[in-house]
Amino acid sequence: MLLALHDTYTNVVAQYGNPTPEAPPAADKVMKLGRYFTWFTMLSGVTAITYGGGRFAWEKWSGGHIESPKMVAGAMLGGVTATSAGTIMNTIVGS
Template sequence: MILAAAHDMYGTVVAQVGNPTPEAPPISDKILQMVRYLTWFVLLSGIAAITYAGGRFAWEKWTGGGLQSPKMVAGAMIGGAVATSAGTIMNAVIG
């Protein structure tokens, strides 16, 4: 009997809550601006890393040293792919 009353009360409370619509927080525009700046910085650092690795690759080939720069290029490219698809990944995980 107590369980039935609790179940009825729970159903009444849930029915009153309804389906809320999402609303942006008050400072969301500043947060989104910061995210855009960080995205720009990540892309710029990826371009710098690939440029540096390409120059190092040329130097290693010219001097005949060990080749470590192809790993750097691959790492920068994989990091860039993950960084630019971060929003899609989060939507897949959360949604």
């Protein structure tokens, strides 16, 4: 029974051949939007780290309660997650 099912499966799969991949109709616009999102993500990450560093200096200078290292660490963690999103999606979708 299993041998017959295997033979049927291989015959059906062999009829499909090897299709060639092609881009979807609006792929260039989607890629442009992706590049814009990448640019915005990098800009917001740099802004967050710069703001956190400035706030850290202000808190240190004024002698207030220091909370800004959490902001800088959060910005760096967000940057790592954002830059590795492509790799994560390739791993999930590609498997």
